[in-house]
Amino acid sequence: MANLQELTQQFIQQYGGEASDIAIFHAPGRVNLIGEHTDYNGGYVFPAALTFGTTLLIRKRSDNQLGLATTNFPASKQFSLESIHFDESDDWMNYPKGIVNELLQGGIVFKNGYDLLYHGEIPNGAGLSSSASIEVVTAYALQSLEGLPTDTVKIALLAQKSENEFNGVKCGIMDQFAVANGKKDHAILLMCDTLEYELVPFDSGSYKLVIGNTNKRRGLVDSAYNERRSQCEQAVQDLQDAFPNLTLLGQINLEQFNSAKHLIKDETVQKRAQHVVEEIDRVLQSIKALKANDLQQFGLLMNGSHDSLRDLYEVTGVELDAMVAAARLVPGVLGSRMTGAGFGGCTVSLVHEDSVEAFQEEVGRKYKEATGLTADFYVCTIGNGVERIV
Numbered sequence: 001m002a003n004l005q006e007l008t009q010q011f012i013q014q015y016g017g018e019a020s021d022i023a024i025f026h027a028p029g030r031v032n033l034i035g036e037h038t039d040y041n042g043g044y045v046f047p048a049a050l051t052f053g054t055t056l057l058i059r060k061r062s063d064n065q066l067g068l069a070t071t072n073f074p075a076s077k078q079f080s081l082e083s084i085h086f087d088e089s090d091d092w093m094n095y096p097k098g099i100v101n102e103l104l105q106g107g108i109v110f111k112n113g114y115d116l117l118y119h120g121e122i123p124n125g126a127g128l129s130s131s132a133s134i135e136v137v138t139a140y141a142l143q144s145l146e147g148l149p150t151d152t153v154k155i156a157l158l159a160q161k162s163e164n165e166f167n168g169v170k171c172g173i174m175d176q177f178a179v180a181n182g183k184k185d186h187a188i189l190l191m192c193d194t195l196e197y198e199l200v201p202f203d204s205g206s207y208k209l210v211i212g213n214t215n216k217r218r219g220l221v222d223s224a225y226n227e228r229r230s231q232c233e234q235a236v237q238d239l240q241d242a243f244p245n246l247t248l249l250g251q252i253n254l255e256q257f258n259s260a261k262h263l264i265k266d267e268t269v270q271k272r273a274q275h276v277v278e279e280i281d282r283v284l285q286s287i288k289a290l291k292a293n294d295l296q297q298f299g300l301l302m303n304g305s306h307d308s309l310r311d312l313y314e315v316t317g318v319e320l321d322a323m324v325a326a327a328r329l330v331p332g333v334l335g336s337r338m339t340g341a342g343f344g345g346c347t348v349s350l351v352h353e354d355s356v357e358a359f360q361e362e363v364g365r366k367y368k369e370a371t372g373l374t375a376d377f378y379v380c381t382i383g384n385g386v387e388r389i390v
Ligand code: GLA
Pocket: 035, 036, 037, 038, 039, 040, 171, 172, 173, 174, 175, 340, 341, 342
């Protein structure tokens, strides 16, 4: 957690005034444990909130301006609440602007503006949901200070909508949902079609979740992501010959899929759909394994997930594959997979606590040999979703 006193001083340097009327909020990043590329197919995901994320210091202004600044680099700007629009050159500021825009469209009449200072601890472009974290903390803070209800499921939906519409990224609901609704030491089993969810205690005993950052920025992720989405939609259309009411792949189980997959004529589309239906099944098997305290089995399912994302969904790439391959060779590792959208970003591995040091050393070395890139590692603890701190 960031040093709040220091951040408060930085806020005062940026905007002036006193410490006493500054409110402070925090939203985490997230790691998805299993269930990848299933959310926009109405399937299950199983993410958890991290203990690091975005801290937001915020205070009302007397005019109708929105002041945005960050401690991460020298960037600050003011916007009039009356003319909020997307501007590529505003970079990350489009996330808070998107939230304000969504609130305005939802009928909120701001009586005054706000000054906001963001302190981000999530590495950018690592696939740990830095954008969802900014969106959710902004929505939660503004709703709270406006005296409006802070229903965290609704906030997740609002944040997703602003990312889809204002920022033009067609993401599913997983990231915003996890960031808004996470709970310390729990992972979230979320059914993305109905948004029914269960907080599942995640007790990995002497095993740790270790996140490995490939530091490969997720290049062409948006176009490839959208292409996967349309391939899934194509698969649904083809399968409608057998299931006329089908609207999302998550609505059929593996057995039903296998009996009808011959209807999907395009081989690539069939592979994509096979991944989705099997991955949803792996999430359900994972919950069973965890409830039976069978971490070995959970590790195998993590491996199965990565292999399917590599071979069927084809969203891994050399960096993620090299890191996962190196991880699986370390004694004491039960499973390793990519997490998030893919094409770079992070892996997550289940590693015995006695092996964590060797893991970082060995995986880091082999990964560098294979790719020339330097990896970063974070031993992960599961934290809370968005909350007010001060
Ligand atoms: C990104 C998206 C999520 C989800 C994952 C893949 O993180 O934002 O909605 O689709 O990719 O599981």
